[in-house]
Amino acid sequence: MKAITVEPKKPGTVRYEEIPEPDAREGSILVEAIAASVCGTDIEIAEGKYGWAPPGKTRLVLGHESLGRVIDPGPNNSFKKGDLVSGLVRRPDPVPCPNCAVGESDMCRNGRYTERGIKEIHGFMSERWRIEPEFAVKIDPALGILGVLLEPTTVIAKALEQVLAVGQRSFWEPKTVLVTGAGPIGLLAAAVARLPGLEVHVLDRVESGPKPELVRALGATYHTGSVLDIGFEPDVIVECTGVGSVIADSIRQVAAGGVVCLTGVGAGGTAPRATADMAAAAVLKNNVIVGSVNANKRHWYKANERLGRLDRTWLSRLITRYEKPENFKQALERKPDDIKVVIQFGEV
Ligand SMILES: [Zn+2]
Secondary structure (H helix, E strand, C coil): CEEEEECCCCCCCCEEEECCCCCHHHCCEEEEEEEEEECHHHHHHHCCCCCECCCCCCCEECCCEEEEEEEECCCCCCCCCCCEEEECCEECCCCCCHHHHCCCHHHCCCCCCEEECCEEECCCCECEEEECHHHEEECCHHHHHHHHHHHHHHHHHHHHHHHHHHHCCCCCCCCEEEEECCCHHHHHHHHHHHCCCCEEEEECCCCCCCHHHHHHHCCCEEECCCHHHCCCCCCEEEECCCCHHHHHHHHHHCCCCCEEEECCCCCCCCCCCCHHHHHHHHHHCCCEEEECCCCCHHHHHHHHHHHHHCCHHHHHCCEEEEECHHHHHHHCCCCCCCCEEEEECCCC
């Protein structure tokens, strides 16, 4: 079969090449790939900045945002041939740490977890892949290709759960949410936050292209410019840019008692604000700044439920480009009007 593979930490090594059929140890369910979407992590791995091949191997099959169709459910009887599925990304560490031991590998303490298509296990950008029944999630067939958006939605389901969990330390009924960054994660965060009727605002640097209209279509408000100029103090800020100045401004702008949830992974930059000033703002307003990454099976369940309730026409507009696997180079390039790029292996 063919797969999109890479030699991690070596830029320019991505290939669409023939590899052996998936190893039976990767799970008893055999799946034919329909689609895999591309995220920033895939691009970083392709650029040689991140990623680990399986032990004893030099190359890694890319891809962690999956959609496929079961072709052989194996001995497990909760899946059947033809089911649409997506696969959880993270696997617990072998020790395991207390969190992995209780099914919260997203909160792994020792960093020895593994991840499909990222860290030491092959990903989903291959014509066929295998999955363990306990790490497979059934997708509503009515979602069709949009099921590939489940994995990014799980990141949001966890982040919002974290926000509500820490908010419960005091009397707190959040009404306003600001999302910084209108990429796929930010737009999905805005859409999911709209479901219970929260007032949602999205801030991004672009003034044209599809993002402003996608935000307005949710009944949310689109902002450009500085977080400090949005004109109100949000109860919740979901930070999806990873940009130092946006993070610093978010901590300054969040309402008293509010929560800033950091989901973006950035690096470097110059200190835009003295750390002690930011900390003082957080102290004097009882703020919580919480980091959130990955998702466990509970969040996959929640995300599946939320995704099913979102408007399908709106969701389809998040996928701005479909590419064939042989065009992996274009798929792994960032283009100005891209929101989500999907590599399509087969028809739904
Ligand atoms: Zn662990």
